Amino acid sequence: MTADEAMRIEDVRRVAIAGAGTMGQQIAFQCAAHGYDVVLYDIDRDALEAALARIDEYAAGLEAAGAIGSDLRAGAKERVSVTADLAEAAREVDILSEAVPEDPELKGRVLGGFDAACPERTIFMTNTSTLLPSQLASASGRGDRLLACHFHLPVWVSNLADVMPHRGTAPAVTKLVLAFARRIGQVAIELQREHNGYLFNTMYGALNRAAIALAQQGVASIEDIDRAWMVVTKAPVGPLGALDAVGLGTAWTITDYWARQSGDPELLANAAFLKAYVDRGDMGVKSGRGFYSYPNPAYAQPGFLQPQDA
Numbered sequence: 001m002t003a004d005e006a007m008r009i010e011d012v013r014r015v016a017i018a019g020a021g022t023m024g025q026q027i028a029f030q031c032a033a034h035g036y037d038v039v040l041y042d043i044d045r046d047a048l049e050a051a052l053a054r055i056d057e058y059a060a061g062l063e064a065a066g067a068i069g070s071d072l073r074a075g076a077k078e079r080v081s082v083t084a085d086l087a088e089a090a091r092e093v094d095i096l097s098e099a100v101p102e103d104p105e106l107k108g109r110v111l112g113g114f115d116a117a118c119p120e121r122t123i124f125m126t127n128t129s130t131l132l133p134s135q136l137a138s139a140s141g142r143g144d145r146l147l148a149c150h151f152h153l154p155v156w157v158s159n160l161a162d163v164m165p166h167r168g169t170a171p172a173v174t175k176l177v178l179a180f181a182r183r184i185g186q187v188a189i190e191l192q193r194e195h196n197g198y199l200f201n202t203m204y205g206a207l208n209r210a211a212i213a214l215a216q217q218g219v220a221s222i223e224d225i226d227r228a229w230m231v232v233t234k235a236p237v238g239p240l241g242a243l244d245a246v247g248l249g250t251a252w253t254i255t256d257y258w259a260r261q262s263g264d265p266e267l268l269a270n271a272a273f274l275k276a277y278v279d280r281g282d283m284g285v286k287s288g289r290g291f292y293s294y295p296n297p298a299y300a301q302p303g304f305l306q307p308q309d310a
Contacts, residue, residue, distance in 0.1 A: 108139030
């Protein structure tokens with residue numbers, strides 16, 4: 001099957017997710033909840049076991065909130081399997097969604113490994129936040145069947161899918177991925193050309209860069225930087241608190257990559273600032289400490305946004 005003879009959306013039944021981190025877990029659950037058989041692949045067996053538990057937590061939370069019923073929760077759980085065997089993950093898969101860390105060499109190796117093991121029909125999606133699919137096309141071994149399909153956290157609430165082909169992506173592949181994204185409950189947006197950071201992330205990245213720079217330069221405290229944003233926008237969390245949820249390791253990897261690519265002095269300083277947190281093991285929510293301490297961060301406490309006594 002050539003890229004110009006891509007599958008119909010009705011032919012897509014089995015989805016593989018490469019990477020058992022938060023994003024991989026959420027994409028896996030979203031696909032399973034919409035009826036697809038899903039295999040979650042990672043080289044870390046402990047991460048796979050943790051992912052299964054986390055996926056059930058997501059489902060339990062949605063059930064408790066009345067967003068899904070018990071039957072859907074049970075069905076989604078049954079449709080997700082995990083494996084550390086790449087050949088097993090690739091078996092009879094129709095769509096592969098790559099969700100490994102933002103390292104172009106790592107992503108290329110993962111995609112290349114799946115290329116050797118997947119059926120010819122398999123379409124490759126990368127969930128990269130900042131790289132371009134054209135940067136991964138050669139390593140993937142199937143550039144005409146590769147494009148970016150980027151999700152946002154949490155996938156079932158911030159349900160926007162940025163679908164970004166590169167010049168070599170077959171139009172039929174783009175059409176199918178747009179249909180797939182809609183089938184799993186996403187508002188699918190097609191980018192007309194490649195652009196680092198897509199739409200929302202381009203705007204959000206500018207906010208993060210400014211917030212990190214303010215903290216790095218000592219302009220104000222972490223808390224007051226977030227207060228400024230939260231008081232005016234009425235957002236429940238500020239940019240630095242939100243970065244704790246993303247993970248400071250991820251924030252550092254992205255910032256460091258673009259700092260080295262551009263040589264921008266502010267980005268280089270921001271990367272060094274974030275690296276100090278990473279080196280201490282202060283990775284954000286998942287480690288219990290980042291810009292804030294968890295599970296009870298200061299920004300969630302009563303009075304955080306109230307006028308202070310004179």
